[in-house]
Amino acid sequence: MDPFVAQLAHLCTAHRTRAKWVFVPTHALGRTLGDRLVLEGTDWANLRFVTPLEIALRMGAPFLVERGIDPSGEEIGPALIMRLLLGLPEEGGYFRPLADQPTMAQALWMTVRELRMAGVRARQIPPEAFVSPAKHKEFRALLTAYETFLSTEKRGDMATVYEEAVLHPDWCPIQPADCWTEFPDAPWNPLQRALIDSMPGERVVPRAFAIAGSTLPRRYAGAHVERIPADPRTSALACLMAPERSQPASLQLFHAGGRDAEIEEVFRRILASGRSLDQVEITCATDEYAPLVWEKACRYDWPITIGPGVAAALTRPGRALLGLCSWIETDFTAGVLRRLLESGDLALGGVDDLTPGQAARLLVKAEAGWGRGTYDISLRRLAKHYRAVADDADRSDEQRAASLQKAGRTERLLGWIAAILASVPATAEDQQVAIHDIVDAALAFLAACAAKASALDGVAAVALQDAVTDLRALGSFRCPMLVALRFVRERIEGVSVGRDRSRPGHLHVSRLAQAGLPNRPLLFIVGLEEGRVFPAAVEDPVLLDSERQRISSALRCSSDRTEEAVHAVFARLAVVDTAAGGEVCLSYSCRDLREYRGTFPSWLMLQAYRLQTGDPSKSYPHLKAALGAPKSCVPESAAAALGDAGWWLDGLKRAGAAAKPSVLRQFPELAQGIRAGEAREAPAFGAYDGFVPAAGKVLDPCARERPASSTQLQEAAECPFRHFLEYGLGLQAVDEGERDNDVWLEPMLRGTELHDLYAAMLAKCRDEKRKPNFRKDWPWLLDRTRDRLKALRHEMPPPSEEVFERETQEFIADVELFLKAENDLEDGRTPIGFEVSFGRALDADSSEPLARAEPIVIDLGNGRRFRLAGRIDRIDQIGPSSFEIIDYKTGGYFAPDWQGTFAGGRRLQHALYGIAAVELLKRTYPRPTIARGVYYFSSAKGQQERRLIERPSRAATTAVLSDLQQVIASGTFVHAADESACKWCDFGSACGEHVSEQAAAKQGDRKLDAYRRLVAHE
């Protein structure tokens, strides 16, 4: 029996009507004790459980209010401290330069609060207490700023309330005729201690068990607690540290292969015990376990109360708000928004015909990048495309209707995103935002966009709204956007919801330091992993142990923190009833499945094992041997299963390999996966390697109405399997949206922009019938380049000013380099065509005379023809009817990559564009011929290298194209022969790790004759 509960029972019996006050750390604890007394047979009246704060407010708050001081909470403490810290000079500062560290505000606030509750004020902090004068100066200034804030804003924190309370003993609700006591060894701080000690009435010293084999923490030495010896027969855990003083205790111990498996085993044991849920308590050594238990209870529909509650950040509204912060922090990166939409944490309020999943897909289709401007540009462009398809008379009615619907949805999605963007304030010229604007944006988002799919979500939404609203107390404070978002994040992460005391009919979950309070006969202690149960003895990052000792002996040092945490657990375990009828089970997870590593038992597990065996000499290897095989999600018998899945897994385990046919019958996809894996290992080239004759008929470029592009054909030659995935199955690799903070313009976009500028410059010279002249043309080209960069900056803002500056300089340098090279162009060469497109609709403003909308037909002989579309970067006239086609490459040049003419079909552009250019030039020039193709590496990175490839014979070109066409038409979509193709491929997970070896092993198959010929073309 818990000696303190016994003492209360005695008080209630001995003083039936007298007012009996009990100081408890929380009301939940008081109510639990009250319930417990009744359940254990003690009727009580006039027993009043109070917290020190409740008494302090009753004694001190009226006087504070009378003086106009608001004794409000301290929820915005970290944000307020950060605000005050940012107001201190950065130069010579100690913490100030570290202000952007994520947990700095919280750490400072905890220390400030601890000092205040120890009665320490700024003026009492001596310089000699600190290891650094700069630290003393700044910390004292911070504390002074906090005290000034309280007095000028007329605010009172907890310390103010307690200090005021002790000045008004007449207002104490505890009367001299009353008696009072306190929960033993509660972690009261000095101001709480002073208030409690000042109470009138009869003081009843609380009783607690002495912990055998353990010394009291330093700060508990003078506590008013009567320590009595425990009876090991009924309170075996009081001898946890002295197992030799007890008989072998009836404890259960187990370990499990993961936390989920651990909780599953606990639930199975509860079921097997036959006890009602309100006879069971699960106490968690770490807070991470509470949501696991809660989720499992929800899955099995078991009523549950969670003492520590569930972090609001784990609920949908919490995740949605954190997602909003990430989205803003990453400069509105579309990938972040897309993932948020896919997570199910968002609701598209006001957009009825669009699910979040569809919205995510529209974002991918729109190719939105980042920055506020990207959504308007990309989604408008997509909607315009859908409307153009809807207006296309050549399309079927169904296609047009579907396209019209998509256009509408895209516009509504744009409207929804635009509303969120409009609510998020932009940083002003000073790079700051007003905190209340961010608060308004977060609240609007929470109300309109956060999904709420359970009662807990609803509660969390309300709690989060209150928590974020508290930041309004910072008034007109302005700070950088990232700091403001951190304030919001801290508010979200500090909220827990669904906290509840133990209730009838409910399974109860508690923290280890509150274990056993409801005195339920079946107690599980879970999560006893090494290094997770007690805080590590690391010093406070703000005030070192030596500094704390010099400021006040009442402050906790690192060793105090650990010793007090250990004592709190010992004190709770000591009162757990292990007499007949009481069962205690301790467990830990021996695997961390997230980090894929083994974990080890806490020393508490070992002590429990020593107690269980009555042998203090037992060590960890003995414990491990005694625990046996770890428990898993598979139950030990069908009867122990919690549900259908457990029952099924047990059957599977018993049947062993014999169950495989039945399982595969039930899950044909698994059977197919096994068949596919085996087929890929076999030497024959088959369906699972990309042999799809039916798709070949559809994808054959000679059978398709739609023109092929040279890029498409080159990529098909590089990896036919990828061609099948992209064009046969229509798979699209999803851009993860992760933004590289060192990059502004992606290489492809940068290249496109350079191409456009090159073309604009040369077209201008062509129209003016002259050669480029650096001196004359550079100002014009520089202006145009700057304008374009400015527009891009608006469309997709750079991650930082430094990156923008660096890339701008490099970009302009490349443009300048290009113009200088054109200035020195040899006589006899005239650029005549730029970005000459064919087979594609011409832009209304296109001024390229050689371009045409019709595709070029490539004849492969034997009646095989295919249509080609493309865009030739540049055509130079080098003789009366002789021309060169030029393809710009804006990356680096690596000579070994540019060997040969066709590179096994992976280099076709010069040949295909050579044929196309003749067709295009014919209309203007008599019998034009293409001398060669040139790959021109125009930038500084490519050192202006020119790789010339003489025009291949038509027969050679036809042979390569014929082999490629046969590969596609025969449906032999084999995996890439050259594994370098896989290096940057987005479809790697469709192929597996050993794809190159598997593909090489199949090369002897006759079906791959055409492919072998194709890769042999040099």
Ligand code: SF4
């Ligand atoms: S990973 Fe390699 S084999 Fe697979 S699709 Fe990509 S390039 Fe082809």
